[in-house]
Amino acid sequence: MDSLDYSQQVRDRFERPANAGRLLGPVISGAAGEEGLGTRVEFDFRLRSGTVEESAFRVYGCPHAIAAASWVAENARDRRLDDTSWMDPLRLAALLEVPEHKLGVLLVVQDALEAAAAKFDQSEDR
Amino acid sequence: MDSLDYSQQVRDRFERPANAGRLLGPVISGAAGEEGLGTRVEFDFRLRSGTVEESAFRVYGCPHAIAAASWVAENARDRRLDDTSWMDPLRLAALLEVPEHKLGVLLVVQDALEAAAAKFDQSEDR
């Protein structure tokens, strides 16, 4: 597996990462990973009546990490944060054509989403 | 030393070997060497009043052998056969630019001349 072998989906999201950035104001955030270990993912979600109205991500990581975080941020829209089962790392890996040895990267992305979900559980916004 | 590295003298004598052949009638002959060992040289000398009037050589051997035998046959002309000191293998090697490892070939040529000289010693023609 080489650095140039990325699926079209990954390439597109790497070049034009939908939802990249930071949300200001009252948001629920989740983060996981460490730059020193190669991947750090952060999400911000703005909710309205319990569902995600707006989302953003920040990533230090490989193109797969960027693409996956972008996908999650985009697909969180209109979902409730107490159910994160739609983010299945194996299905996402298949969708983005992420090679097996990169599954760990998707798990970090999942962890960041779960971290946000955990915060949501504790928040009054439920 | 390679098979193509022959001096001009050797090349000329190889191409147009003066005195090649066989003399018929009363001649003094001398031979040395063995084909099986790579070099066989034979000389015929026709004498008049003890000096060489005509000479011929036959050779199975490398270009150096052919050139040396041709040189000896040519240079025997007008000489007496009881003195063969004019045929000095080292001097001949220098003249024909024969490499060191081929000196043995010139010794065979010398032996053939000496064999004729020995026959001359015993002959009435002295």
Added chain:
Amino acid sequence: MICSKDIIYMDYAATTPVDDRVARLMCECMTREGVFANPASRSHQLGRDAQGRVEMARHEIASLLGASQTEIIWTSGATESDNLALKGVAHSLQDQGRHLITSKTEHKAVLDTARQLEREGFDVSFLIPADQGRVTAEQVAAELRDDTILVSIMHANNETGVVSDIASIGKLCRERGILFHVDAAQSAGKLPIDVEEMCVDLLSVSGHKIYGPKGIGALYVRSCPATRLEPLIHGGGHERGMRSGTLPTHQIVGMGEAFRLARHQMEPETHKLTGLRDRFWAGISKLGGVLLNGHRDARIPGILNVSIEGVEGESLLFALRELAVSSGSACTSASREASYVLRALGRSDQLAQSSIRFSIGRYTTEDEIDRAVAIVAEQVHRLRGLAPKTPVTSDREAG
């Protein structure tokens, strides 16, 4: 002086010119307009373009041999391939056994490697070909031992062109579970080869014997069951660790194209060369005292090795300098050593020295053949005329 341009090239077994079509492709992979990057540079597209060319060429080599692409390892030539096969197996399997079998008429690349292994403590049996230069399966069978780890027998001999029955030796080795290496430098692209059918485990080929470039070769290494090889050259781990070093794209592409062309031209080319060879033999055998060396039928058409009675070898070679040919003796050393291959065929030292290898190829013409016959006839007559006794005129053949 003979001008190089006027020399008739009859030394195709020593090396062949690069085919124009091959040269053209090679030139596409050298300068900055071309595919020049390092095939190992996987971090950019230019490196990948080069890698693509390398893999296409690998596929061509595999196709000619009936192998799969992953079983081909690039080397610097058949000499290295032979070394890698013999030493690679010996060093890898030395715990299983330390006995090897080869023949006395192998190329020096195998013989000298085998002798090196002897110095390292391996035991090598050197067979003397029984059947007019051919090594037979029976001969190999008679030498097999419990500790035999490798048999190495060449396909076509480089001096005589004689072809051994590789398939039956292969079958024998396979039955006994012993690895079998074949030096096919002289036969690849000239005889059909199928490593599966022939039960070959390792096979050496070279680019420059078949109109590809010099300095590139390959080793076929059977992958199933995986043949373990200890590498000769360590480094970046290229070629799955079996042979490190930057892959020379242009060389590889050239060899690939040469093998592709050979695959498509093999039949008509064999036919043409057989005709020319027969014409040449008809011409020179008329001289009398011209003996064919090696098996009459089991041979590749491009090589004709003859001993000429009644003329000394060095003078013969010099007399024939308008022909680019090889002699039956090595002129590399001061003392001309008679060919060990012809000696193993039973030729005397003298006849071996008076032997010439005429080898023809893709660019040989009828006209060249006729001129060559005329030159040989003239010079042999002339030299025999200088010699003490009239030579024998039999035309026996050597076995």
Added chain:
Amino acid sequence: MICSKDIIYMDYAATTPVDDRVARLMCECMTREGVFANPASRSHQLGRDAQGRVEMARHEIASLLGASQTEIIWTSGATESDNLALKGVAHSLQDQGRHLITSKTEHKAVLDTARQLEREGFDVSFLIPADQGRVTAEQVAAELRDDTILVSIMHANNETGVVSDIASIGKLCRERGILFHVDAAQSAGKLPIDVEEMCVDLLSVSGHKIYGPKGIGALYVRSCPATRLEPLIHGGGHERGMRSGTLPTHQIVGMGEAFRLARHQMEPETHKLTGLRDRFWAGISKLGGVLLNGHRDARIPGILNVSIEGVEGESLLFALRELAVSSGSACTSASREASYVLRALGRSDQLAQSSIRFSIGRYTTEDEIDRAVAIVAEQVHRLRGLAPKTPVTSDREAG
């Protein structure tokens, strides 16, 4: 998609394109119109013509190194030269001692060979360069033992371009009577080399790092006192028995011409590359958080290795795919392993992974440099913008 034609080549340290003048000469030695015969065919003029070309090229290699022609052995590349030097000496001198000294930042061709020798029972000291990537004579002196038989230190490092003080290490080894090998694959033709002044006994060079072809190299082997080498590749006894195999005339001629050109162009080329390199560094260091890897001054001008803070390595490399560059990590394996050279310089895994080797050469233009700076700036900004925190903006250098 980026078209290969639009890619800016900045990977001259991986390989260089063949110079047009070199390619032209190579083409003269391939097809049947050219000098195609086997240089070992001493029995005919065509072979001798080829041999003549080989010897002229050998002379060019020797000239560039301050060596004599008889001290140059042709190989298939610097990888093989390194193997031949290390194994050749080790196997030949193992009775005198079994200790070798090298450094952790050598090319894999030396490192992996040294590790193979360890497996064979030799003892190898791997120095960690003390002075910002430079190995010093003091470091070598501290490791010398009574049973040390060889010291192998590279001249210019292939990842960082850092140059060690070969002459003082050579002097030390000569005084202690220990053989000294130098891998000069990256410096030959770029820095002045004199094997006499530098007290070098063995020196590896390659054709393709200096606008010659890939797949050809040479090993300088000091002849006085004769350095004994056990060959790696046995066979016909070419290269005085030290390296068998048919000599590839076109490759050799190409390397010879490349070395001749390098000898004549070294000064102006160094000057030009230094200017371009400085322009590039001025451009990218403005970004902040760009760290130069290796010694600031003791370096060849063609290589600039930098670590870029705040961007992940794989994304950086992909973002820069309009530039043909190498990264600070090997992407050959599934797990991206950080460069051992940068690690030995003290870089963290993370920074080593976010490192890029930019290497420029004969055909690099100012315009390319400016475009490359613009691309790096744009992409680093963009990726840093995606990242969680603003990166450090120091521009410390690594030692």
